[in-house]
Amino acid sequence: MLKLLIGSALIALACPAVALAANPTSATLTINGSVSQACSLGSVTGSSTFAVTTGGSGLIDTATGLLGSNPQTDGNRTITGSWCNTKSTISVAAAPMVAQNFAGTPPSTFSKAVNYTASVSGWAASAATSVTGGDASGAGSSTNVAQTQTSPQAGDITVALSNFATGGGASNRLVADPSYQGSITVTLAVAP
Amino acid sequence: MAPVPHLFAACIAGLMVQGVGASACAAAPVVLTAQGQTPKLCTLGEPQVNQGGATNLGAVTGASVDIAQLAEPTTLRTKATAFDINFDAVCNYVHKVTISSDNGGLFRATLGSPRPGFANGVPYQATVDWADEETVMLAPAASVGQTSQTLTVGNPAAGTLTVKFRIDAGASNGAANTPLMAGPYRDTLRVTLGPQ
Numbered sequence: 001m002l003k004l005l006i007g008s009a010l011i012a013l014a015c016p017a018v019a020l021a022a023n024p025t026s027a028t029l030t031i032n033g034s035v036s037q038a039c040s041l042g043s044v045t046g047s048s049t050f051a052v053t054t055g056g057s058g059l060i061d062t063a064t065g066l067l068g069s070n071p072q073t074d075g076n077r078t079i080t081g082s083w084c085n086t087k088s089t090i091s092v093a094a095a096p097m098v099a100q101n102f103a104g105t106p107p108s109t110f111s112k113a114v115n116y117t118a119s120v121s122g123w124a125a126s127a128a129t130s131v132t133g134g135d136a137s138g139a140g141s142s143t144n145v146a147q148t149q150t151s152p153q154a155g156d157i158t159v160a161l162s163n164f165a166t167g168g169g170a171s172n173r174l175v176a177d178p179s180y181q182g183s184i185t186v187t188l189a190v191a192p
Numbered sequence: 193m194a195p196v197p198h199l200f201a202a203c204i205a206g207l208m209v210q211g212v213g214a215s216a217c218a219a220a221p222v223v224l225t226a227q228g229q230t231p232k233l234c235t236l237g238e239p240q241v242n243q244g245g246a247t248n249l250g251a252v253t254g255a256s257v258d259i260a261q262l263a264e265p266t267t268l269r270t271k272a273t274a275f276d277i278n279f280d281a282v283c284n285y286v287h288k289v290t291i292s293s294d295n296g297g298l299f300r301a302t303l304g305s306p307r308p309g310f311a312n313g314v315p316y317q318a319t320v321d322w323a324d325e326e327t328v329m330l331a332p333a334a335s336v337g338q339t340s341q342t343l344t345v346g347n348p349a350a351g352t353l354t355v356k357f358r359i360d361a362g363a364s365n366g367a368a369n370t371p372l373m374a375g376p377y378r379d380t381l382r383v384t385l386g387p388q
Contacts, residue, residue: 041219052228059228065235065282065350079222097226107347110284116226161226175348176232176285183225189218 039088041188042081042157050074050161052097052114052180059114059180065173067114071164079186082123083154087191090157091146094118094184096134096167099177105137112175113138113167118184122158124149132182136168148191159186234287234385236353237280246275248359259359262298262314268371270314273359281322281353281385283345288388289327291320291355292340294380297333297365301376306366310373313365318381319356323349331379333365344388355383 052059054068061068099112106112113134121127124147133140161184166172174180241252248271250258259273298314306312313333320327320343329341362369 038217039219041222044222044224048223049225049227052226057231059230060233060284062231062233063235065233065284073226077224082219094226097228099230107349109350110348114228159224173282173284173348173350174230176230178229180228180230181225183223185221185223187218187221 035085037084037086037190039084039188039190040082041186042079045078045080048077050077050184052116052161052164054164060174067164067166067170067174071114073161076158076160079157079159082157082188083152084149084188084190085152087151088123088149088153089146089189089191090120090123090128090149091144091187091189092118092120092128092130092159092184093144093187094130094132094142094161095182096132096138096140097180097182098134098138099175100179100181101177102175106172106175109172110175111136111166111168111172112177112180114174114180114182115163115165115167116161116182117163119160119162120147120157120186121160122156123147123153123188130184131163134167136172138167140167157186157188159184230284232285232387234283235281236383236385239355240278242276242278248273249275257357262377263372267369268310269362269369270359270364270372272361273316273357275357277355277357279353279355279383280351282350283385284348284350286344286346286348286388287385288345289320289322289343289353290340290382290384290386291318291327291329291342292338292382292384293318293329293331294338294382295331295333295378296335296337296339297331298359298377298379299333299336300373301378303336306373309371311364311366311370312373314359314372314377315363315365316357316359316379319358320383321354321356323347323351353383353385355381357381 050073054071056068097114102112115132118130119127128147131143250260300312315333318329323345327343364370
């Protein structure tokens with residue numbers, strides 16, 4: 001719900017000497033108000049955790065130890081109830097899925113990281129994206145592309161994950177770990 | 193409980209008479225998580241005997257390896273034998289490799305006490321080479337019984353696991369160079385990858 005903020009109004013009254021004449025008089029008032037630029041990012045419907053699985057066991061093909069076939073999530077996520085009352089920028093920053101219990105650098109031919117692409121759609125004409133760029137240890141920066149919505153906007157935002165790939169190269173095997181985790185941060189801001 | 197919207201306090205420039213000056217501002221971000229798991233896994237492929245560099249190697253049929261001539265034909269002393277067996281192997285967690293011998297040496301199939309002046313068992317060594325480490329199992333053929341050797345590996349590993357099988361010339365369960373009794377001699381080697 002938008003809140004209207006009314007700046008203080010300066011009311012000027014002309015205070016002439018009381019006219020005892022019968023002529024009508026009038027006074028002019030100017031009322032000023034302003035609405036600040038604002039954005040509100042809503043709430044995730046359902047779980048905020050994407051479960052990532054493959055055609056194998058968990059993340060791997062048990063015949064080879066490599067990333068399993070057709071890695072995918074358990075579905076997209078929707079952020080409902082977002083709005084901006086002015087031009088806005090939507091962006092997403094994702095971090096690779098990294099084994100949480102494996103300390104140190106994995107041995108040669110192994111990896112403890114899985115990269116992926118996060119896409120945020122439904123707000124601007126094109127999706128904002130973040131492509132993670134982790135090496136076998138998960139180190140490395142992501143490539144983020146933000147999008148601008150030029151008009152005030154209200155509605156739902158969809159977050160989807162895709163293009164999963166082993167950090168450091170597809171020929172690396174993943175180290176065993178019960179928990180690989182990566183974060184996806186969605187940001188909505190007033191555009192300058 | 194109704195969801196709490198991630199509302200940042202609207203951009204306010206304070207009290208103003210006309211118009212508004214506002215700085216760009218952002219709503220509190222929404223953070224999601226991608227979650228997955230990788231199970232523990234060890235795989236061991238079929239044995240592949242490296243025939244090119246072998247000494248005294250006979251036929252190889254699947255997982256059965258023949259020694260060409262266990263004894264010299266004229267002296268009946270044990271002939272030197274050497275061959276490597278390779279396995280494609282992977283373990284994605286800290287693990288151990290165990291090599292074991294069912295008999296503890298190559299023993300004549302029909303046992304009993306050897307005839308005086310003869311031997312009926314041949315000792316050998318089997319070395320496991322894996323993940324840049326080695327361990328040696330001795331099968332001394334002293335008495336029939338299982339023996340084993342374990343190598344602990346503190347990291348995931350993938351590549352070729354090699355078992356190096358060696359028999360020294362003249363080795364026997366008697367004195368060195370004791371002639372061997374006639375007949376088939378056999379042992380079974382087992383290689384296991386698994387948790388520590």
